[in-house]
Amino acid sequence: MKPGRVIGRVVCTQKYPTFKGERFLLVQPTDWQQNDVGEPIVATDSVGSGAGEFIFYVESREAAVALGEKAPPSDASICGIIDGVDMDETL
């Protein structure tokens, strides 16, 4: 699982049917100090996160699993909102 920050939303009216009711969020991948890393991606949301929140997301097959039984064809899914990080920079 990787950290990121929600920076916006993507809206699709016409989408694959199993995506019905799911939100697409624009996520900027970051490191654990919230510095941006690479290009933004689009992720579905399983926890109800919103713009500006520091989150972690899961990629590939597990992204679909996060959204329950209907398992829409998603390749990135937000799985939690990070409250805090405690990291030893020297290691």
Add this chain to the structure above:
Amino acid sequence: MIVGKVVGRTWATARHPSLEPLRMLLVKHYDPTTEKTDGIPYMALDKNINAGVGDMVLMVDDGGPSRMILEDDMAPVRGIIIGIVDDIFIDEEFKNLESGPAGSDS
């Protein structure tokens, strides 16, 4: 499987229900040949292994084994700690092969 070093931990109140009872650790990739860590730490879950910051661990970066360990078919987990590494032994003879596989004449 990946050898990694636990460099920290993180916590989250709002998270997927399958992740709720587990500790979330930050694991940095560790190269045993150079004894250095590199890259952005990856978040891995710890179920009953009880690894701490500074420990060298063995981590699986895939969903199948993670779901197997958590015994939850709906767990959106990729990255789980499966052991604490005591020692790594590198056979110096095979560490820096200049050319060809072991046993070749060149």
